[in-house]
Amino acid sequence: MTTDTPVTPADAPSLAQLSRLKRWGGYLRNAIILSTDTMKVLTDRLMGALRLFAAVGLALIAGLVVYQAISSAKSVLVKPFTVAKSIVDLNPDSGRVIASQLSRELQEAETAIDNTLKGQGTRQAGQNMDDRGEPVQIISTSASTQLGSNIKLPETGIAISDVVDFISSIFGRRNIVGSVYQDQGKLFMQVELGENVFTYSRDLGSRPPNALNFDLIKEMLNESRIDLLSAAAPKHNLYYYCAGKTNFVGAGAQEGALGQWFGYCANLRSSQLTPESLGELLKTLQQEEHKQAVDGDDMLKHVLDNTLANAVEKTKLLCPDYEQTKVCVAAVAASAAPVVAPVLPSPPLAPIAAHPRLPDAYDFQPETSVAALVTGGGVPIPEQPEDVQKYLQQVLQASPPLADLATLQALWDKCQAPDTPPAASLDMLASNQTESDATLLFNNKLYPQAVAKYIEALQKNCKNAFAWANMGVLLTQQKNADTAVLALEAATSVNNRIDWIQNSLCIARAYRDPMALMEKRLEDKACADARMINPANRVVLDKQFYLSIADRYFDEGGYPQASSAYQTALSIDRKLDCNTNKAVKQLYLLETQYQVQGAWKAACEIKNAAIPLPDNRHSACEEELSKFPCPTAN
Numbered sequence: 001m002t003t004d005t006p007v008t009p010a011d012a013p014s015l016a017q018l019s020r021l022k023r024w025g026g027y028l029r030n031a032i033i034l035s036t037d038t039m040k041v042l043t044d045r046l047m048g049a050l051r052l053f054a055a056v057g058l059a060l061i062a063g064l065v066v067y068q069a070i071s072s073a074k075s076v077l078v079k080p081f082t083v084a085k086s087i088v089d090l091n092p093d094s095g096r097v098i099a100s101q102l103s104r105e106l107q108e109a110e111t112a113i114d115n116t117l118k119g120q121g122t123r124q125a126g127q128n129m130d131d132r133g134e135p136v137q138i139i140s141t142s143a144s145t146q147l148g149s150n151i152k153l154p155e156t157g158i159a160i161s162d163v164v165d166f167i168s169s170i171f172g173r174r175n176i177v178g179s180v181y182q183d184q185g186k187l188f189m190q191v192e193l194g195e196n197v198f199t200y201s202r203d204l205g206s207r208p209p210n211a212l213n214f215d216l217i218k219e220m221l222n223e224s225r226i227d228l229l230s231a232a233a234p235k236h237n238l239y240y241y242c243a244g245k246t247n248f249v250g251a252g253a254q255e256g257a258l259g260q261w262f263g264y265c266a267n268l269r270s271s272q273l274t275p276e277s278l279g280e281l282l283k284t285l286q287q288e289e290h291k292q293a294v295d296g297d298d299m300l301k302h303v304l305d306n307t308l309a310n311a312v313e314k315t316k317l318l319c320p321d322y323e324q325t326k327v328c329v330a331a332v333a334a335s336a337a338p339v340v341a342p343v344l345p346s347p348p349l350a351p352i353a354a355h356p357r358l359p360d361a362y363d364f365q366p367e368t369s370v371a372a373l374v375t376g377g378g379v380p381i382p383e384q385p386e387d388v389q390k391y392l393q394q395v396l397q398a399s400p401p402l403a404d405l406a407t408l409q410a411l412w413d414k415c416q417a418p419d420t421p422p423a424a425s426l427d428m429l430a431s432n433q434t435e436s437d438a439t440l441l442f443n444n445k446l447y448p449q450a451v452a453k454y455i456e457a458l459q460k461n462c463k464n465a466f467a468w469a470n471m472g473v474l475l476t477q478q479k480n481a482d483t484a485v486l487a488l489e490a491a492t493s494v495n496n497r498i499d500w501i502q503n504s505l506c507i508a509r510a511y512r513d514p515m516a517l518m519e520k521r522l523e524d525k526a527c528a529d530a531r532m533i534n535p536a537n538r539v540v541l542d543k544q545f546y547l548s549i550a551d552r553y554f555d556e557g558g559y560p561q562a563s564s565a566y567q568t569a570l571s572i573d574r575k576l577d578c579n580t581n582k583a584v585k586q587l588y589l590l591e592t593q594y595q596v597q598g599a600w601k602a603a604c605e606i607k608n609a610a611i612p613l614p615d616n617r618h619s620a621c622e623e624e625l626s627k628f629p630c631p632t633a634n
Contacts, residue, residue: 076193076232078103082179086210094212098180101214102191102221102228109225113239117298176228180217182209189220195251196231198224223425234258235299241265242303244310244433261303268311271439275318279328282311317437318444330444402451403475405483411455412490415462423461431461438467442474450474465494469501472508476548479555481512492526502530503541507548515556518549519565539573547579554586559594563587567602574610581621584628604630 080095081102087094178191182204189200200220207213230237230248238258240246242265249262267273267281284290285308294300315322322328414420423431438453454471457464472487488505495501503526510521521527522545531538550565552558566583574580587603590596607628613619 078176193231198227275328275330431457435467465491476508484508499530499533502526563596563599570606576610576622577619578621581625
């Protein structure tokens with residue numbers, strides 16, 4: 001039997017104390033739980049705020065990157081150049097130094113254009129828009145486009161500047177990249193902008209090949225300014241093209257509204273310009289609608305004013321009376337002969353073909369015959385063919401040469417002298433423009449003026465191969481064979497990789513030979529070289545050779561040989577062009593005037609077998625050729 005132990009009064013305080021301790025423990029436990037929950041809530045809130053801050057920061061960075069990319073999308077940035085390792089070892093920053101210098105060169109060129117257009121003082125480089133909203137500066141500074149070059153994106157290691165470049169390329173921004181290297185004693189610089197690649201070089205001479213040679217690089221960078229700005233923007237291209245400072249026309253530059261302006265300037269620069277076409281061009285440029293079209297566009301206004309001024313300048317060459325008459329008509333060519341030439345009876349002698357722009361036979365345009373080199377009329381010509389030829393020979397012998405052999409020889413000897421420095425770039429540009437004017441005079445039959453212009457071009461740059469060559473072609477046609485050979489030999493010494501120049505030299509040597517030996521000149525080294533340079537042009541080159549010697553046969557009375565040479569020239573290549581038209585007329589004349597039997601029939605066979613020009617083009621002589629009469633069958 002169990003009995004309960006009674007609680008004594010002494011035990012009561014101990015129980016009460018234990019109960020209080022339990023309550024306080026509960027309070028503490030609840031407080032700890034509450035504080036933990038509070039800290040957790042505060043931590044979550046803080047992390048949320050930090051995440052929000054980070055997201056806003058990244059959004060701002062992304063927005064800045066996109067803004068920078070879009071704002072520079074239409075600009076061009078010069079990237080550091082690639083240089084040889086030997087140069088990098090000496091100067092690790094050489095690539096960036098070259099790029100910075102090129103950027104300055106381009107911005108200076110843009111500022112020069114801006115100053116020309118506005119007539120203002122020097123403006124600060126880097127301006128993106130002018131006060132009329134025209135894009136003027138297109139070359140961006142590295143500082144404005146290499147944003148964050150030292151900031152790497154988290155977990156990628158990609159610089160922000162790389163992201164800017166990538167996004168900018170999507171919106172159309174282009175970069176100029178380049179390289180500098182040495183090879184075979186020369187320092188080369190190659191610069192690329194989009195699909196356009198430009199290469200420049202300088203002789204190192206005694207300079208150390210592994211050094212930076214920054215002075216030579218700076219010269220090439222300065223030379224590249226026009227090319228790069230022309231490739232960077234169509235309006236800059238138009239500005240330089242119409243000013244005659246570049247022949248480069250960028251892809252797409254002739255499309256849209258700018259296309260007509262390139263066309264006007266191309267027509268004005270063409271060596272095929274005539275007084276009539278120049279007069280039409282002047283009328284077009286002076287139309288009120290053109291003046292209204294360029295209103296508000298300083299670049300186009302400058303191009304219009306400059307083109308008009310150049311057109312008026314051309315009138316001094318082709319129609320000197322334009323200032324008084326306001327009508328551009330052909331001036332009468334000055335006669336080199338001291339006597340008045342007779343007028344040949346109908347049908348007239350066919351004109352001698354001008355120098356061809358190979359290989360397109362469509363480009364062969366008629367020029368003046370020997371008899372037409374002197375003007376006048378009213379004096380009856382001798383009726384007998386042999387008397388006609390004798391008279392023409394007397395006229396030619398009495399005519400002073402257009403160019404003196406000794407003068408040209410002295411000019412060429414000086415050009416080859418070791419102490420003669422190469423022509424500066426500005427002199428080369430001026431020489432090319434003068435040569436173009438000379439060719440314009442040549443094509444308009446102003447031969448003495450043309451020769452004078454060719455010599456002027458060579459005085460500015462004696463290594464102008466085209467000035468030597470075209471003058472040689474002209475002198476060949478004027479029967480000044482010795483001087484023609486000198487000029488064409490000089491041209492091939494400057495540039496021996498142009499087939500038509502080599503072929504023209506071969507023809508000039510044939511004109512210098514006795515008439516009986518002319519056809520053997522086809523074996524001459526110059527003829528062989530011409531056909532090796534471009535075998536595809538062999539037929540056209542042979543055709544031009546035989547046409548030329550046929551002209552000499554005809555002019556010197558070798559009528560049967562002339563008939564044979566004309567037929568040989570047209571035996572393979574027969575097109576509805578001016579060469580075929582000329583040969584047909586000459587063959588007709590050989591039979592009707594000079595009793596060469598079968599020549600007229602051969603002319604008709606050539607005419608009937610002639611085929612149209614490629615690409616559905618039409619020759620200026622096609623209509624006349626179609627009207628050529630053939631004898632009716634008996």
